[in-house]
Amino acid sequence: MKYVIGHKKPDTDSICSAIAYAELKNIEGDNAKPVRCGPINPETEFVLDKFNVDIPQEIEDLSNKKVILVDHNEYSQAAGGLKKAELKEVVDHHRIGGLVTSNPIFFHCEPVGSTATIVADIYLNKNKEIPQKTAGILLSAILSDTVVHRSPTNTEKDTEIAKKLSEICGVDIEEYGKEMLKEKSKLGEKEPRDIILGDFKEYEFGEKLVGVGQVETVVPNEVLEQKNQLLQEMKKITTQENYNTLILLVTDLLEKDTEALITGETQNFEKAFQKEIKNNSATLKGVLSRKKQVIPPLEDTMA
Amino acid sequence: MKYVIGHKKPDTDSICSAIAYAELKNIEGDNAKPVRCGPINPETEFVLDKFNVDIPQEIEDLSNKKVILVDHNEYSQAAGGLKKAELKEVVDHHRIGGLVTSNPIFFHCEPVGSTATIVADIYLNKNKEIPQKTAGILLSAILSDTVVHRSPTNTEKDTEIAKKLSEICGVDIEEYGKEMLKEKSKLGEKEPRDIILGDFKEYEFGEKLVGVGQVETVVPNEVLEQKNQLLQEMKKITTQENYNTLILLVTDLLEKDTEALITGETQNFEKAFQKEIKNNSATLKGVLSRKKQVIPPLEDTMA
Numbered sequence: 001m002k003y004v005i006g007h008k009k010p011d012t013d014s015i016c017s018a019i020a021y022a023e024l025k026n027i028e029g030d031n032a033k034p035v036r037c038g039p040i041n042p043e044t045e046f047v048l049d050k051f052n053v054d055i056p057q058e059i060e061d062l063s064n065k066k067v068i069l070v071d072h073n074e075y076s077q078a079a080g081g082l083k084k085a086e087l088k089e090v091v092d093h094h095r096i097g098g099l100v101t102s103n104p105i106f107f108h109c110e111p112v113g114s115t116a117t118i119v120a121d122i123y124l125n126k127n128k129e130i131p132q133k134t135a136g137i138l139l140s141a142i143l144s145d146t147v148v149h150r151s152p153t154n155t156e157k158d159t160e161i162a163k164k165l166s167e168i169c170g171v172d173i174e175e176y177g178k179e180m181l182k183e184k185s186k187l188g189e190k191e192p193r194d195i196i197l198g199d200f201k202e203y204e205f206g207e208k209l210v211g212v213g214q215v216e217t218v219v220p221n222e223v224l225e226q227k228n229q230l231l232q233e234m235k236k237i238t239t240q241e242n243y244n245t246l247i248l249l250v251t252d253l254l255e256k257d258t259e260a261l262i263t264g265e266t267q268n269f270e271k272a273f274q275k276e277i278k279n280n281s282a283t284l285k286g287v288l289s290r291k292k293q294v295i296p297p298l299e300d301t302m303a
Numbered sequence: 304m305k306y307v308i309g310h311k312k313p314d315t316d317s318i319c320s321a322i323a324y325a326e327l328k329n330i331e332g333d334n335a336k337p338v339r340c341g342p343i344n345p346e347t348e349f350v351l352d353k354f355n356v357d358i359p360q361e362i363e364d365l366s367n368k369k370v371i372l373v374d375h376n377e378y379s380q381a382a383g384g385l386k387k388a389e390l391k392e393v394v395d396h397h398r399i400g401g402l403v404t405s406n407p408i409f410f411h412c413e414p415v416g417s418t419a420t421i422v423a424d425i426y427l428n429k430n431k432e433i434p435q436k437t438a439g440i441l442l443s444a445i446l447s448d449t450v451v452h453r454s455p456t457n458t459e460k461d462t463e464i465a466k467k468l469s470e471i472c473g474v475d476i477e478e479y480g481k482e483m484l485k486e487k488s489k490l491g492e493k494e495p496r497d498i499i500l501g502d503f504k505e506y507e508f509g510e511k512l513v514g515v516g517q518v519e520t521v522v523p524n525e526v527l528e529q530k531n532q533l534l535q536e537m538k539k540i541t542t543q544e545n546y547n548t549l550i551l552l553v554t555d556l557l558e559k560d561t562e563a564l565i566t567g568e569t570q571n572f573e574k575a576f577q578k579e580i581k582n583n584s585a586t587l588k589g590v591l592s593r594k595k596q597v598i599p600p601l602e603d604t605m606a
Contacts, residue, residue: 090399095407096390101399102599104414111407125428296405 002032002088003065005079006115007072009200010036012044014071016141017115019056020134021070021091024119027128032068035059037079041198043144046183051136051169071115073097073107076202091118094291113151113158116141120161135168140180147216147253148177153289181253185217192226192233196248203295205302208244211237214290220252224259231280234263244302245269251288258287260294272297305335305391306368308382309418310375312503313339315347317374319444320418322359323437324373324394327422330431335371338362340382344501346447349486354439354472374418376400376410379505394421397594416454416461419444423464438471443483450519450556451480456592484556488520495529495536499551506598508605511547511568514540517593523555527562534583537566547605548572554591561590563597575604 004022006014018034025032034056063081068089074097089106116138146154200213238246245264275282307325309317321337328335337359366384371392377400393410419441449457503516541549548567578585590596
């Protein structure tokens with residue numbers, strides 16, 4: 001049995017790509033099961049519910065298991081026990097993150113907007129029919145990761161594959177996309193800690209541990225009016241978890257801007273973005289993507 | 304300009320895959336150039352001469368260049384300056400070796416017998432016609448790496464792709480394969496140092512540096528009758544280059560056995576292969592592949 005799994009703090013792309021890739025393995029006669037490490041977020045719940053797909057089982061430890069990683073390829077973002085697991089495959093769209101294996105494996109990364117785009121492409125290249133439900137969740141994952149094709153991470157391939165998927169599942173991209181964006185923006189009664197750690201990733205730059213959370217929303221003020229409480233909580237987390245720097249990106253999906261809140265060491269951030277930080281925050285004009293617009297300059301400065 | 308390059312001490316797969324992949328990039332409208340780091344071996348010279356293909360230019364330093372790696376994906380096996388280069392793509396068939404990038408890139412590894420198999424497959428998937436000469440050198444690379452489909456690293460895909468390539472270039476696989484094997488076995492007047500370092504790879508297992516050379520031949524006795532001189536030179540290299548262990552695999556392509564000569568620390572080798580080392584050597588029955596049959600047990604023991 002191979003376990004197909006996305007990153008910690010799973011988003012819609014991690015969950016849906018795992019489900020669809022496990023399904024493809026099973027169609028091919030392999031024995032695979034999608035799993036997750038962490039709770040399902042409200043957007044993903046909405047997506048799985050809409051297309052009537054089961055939520056994957058949660059798993060704590062990958063030790064001694066056969067594992068296929070989707071949507072990540074670094075130890076720090078993976079479920080526990082990966083170093084003791086038998087890594088069989090990787091399908092991802094992020095930077096190459098230093099994994100090591102003893103044996104050659106199938107490892108495919110491509111600079112496109114979502115892992116779901118690659119998974120759908122693998123179905124198509126192998127001439128395997130994509131089931132209707134599967135097309136629905138893969139489309140949802142593409143629209144989620146690319147902010148309905150508005151993110152700078154979106155590529156022609158994402159747009160093309162999404163079009164094919166929308167034909168299979170019979171869903172209108174713009175209409176459904178807006179519905180999803182609204183779902184994404186519903187923060188509800190979330191505590192500051194949950195806002196900060198909701199969509200959160202850790203990076204090691206040289207010896208420095210950096211945490212970067214992101215809230216993507218069409219109503220950024222709902223988040224920013226809690227700035228003081230958020231900063232107080234961020235300072236606590238910075239100390240507790242020994243972060244060199246902790247960043248929360250509050251991204252306005254409509255204006256395509258990001259307000260960054262920063263605690264811990266701030267000089268490297270100022271250097272990376274040529275921005276003065278005032279009251280622990282800075283505005284990053286035109287910034288939508290953590291992966292493509294925030295991590296590379298930070299790493300160049302800090303590593 | 305993107306430089307397409309194989310590993311240090313290039314073999315036929317590294318050279319021919321670099322040439323063919325650069326050609327594909329150019330067919331697609333990109334601007335790419337195949338290069339190499341190290342001298343061409345006699346087998347590769349024979350192959351390029353047969354299909355009338357130019358020897359790629361040698362390059363010393365990749366710093367500040369745009370680079371596509373073929374047939375390797377570890378810093379220790381790459382040309383100098385890789386950490387200062389802009390890595391654009393990787394196409395390989397070896398273990399995943401810990402590369403790190405800032406940005407997402409195209410990175411494709413697959414557990415098949417040669418990188419040339421993957422390069423040919425990419426041409427076919429993209430519906431690009433493989434030029435006759437290119438088919439010839441890709442076929443040669445597959446036959447070289449898989450020992451004419453006899454190696455345990457050979458897969459169905461290698462056999463299928465080789466068949467297609469042989470149809471394009473009009474070369475009989477078995478007949479041409481035997482001609483190549485003979486060429487590979489011609490050691491000529493080589494010095495012990497050149498035999499040891501001719502097809503040589505370095506690995507870091509934990510803190511330990513291990514060097515593993517390999518001679519593939521149909522006349523192993525021509526090599527083994529120089530055992531004493533080889534061991535003397537290996538001991539010198541072990542000290543000079545600070546190897547924990549230095550291994551020379553003398554592989555009999557017809558009998559499918561390998562005689563391993565070992566200098567430096569030998570206990571881990573004995574443990575990995577459950578073999579007693581006598582007079583600095585051990586016979587490994589059925590062992591043909593450094594990558595698949597020698598490195599994994601060594602790493603498991605040492606890392």
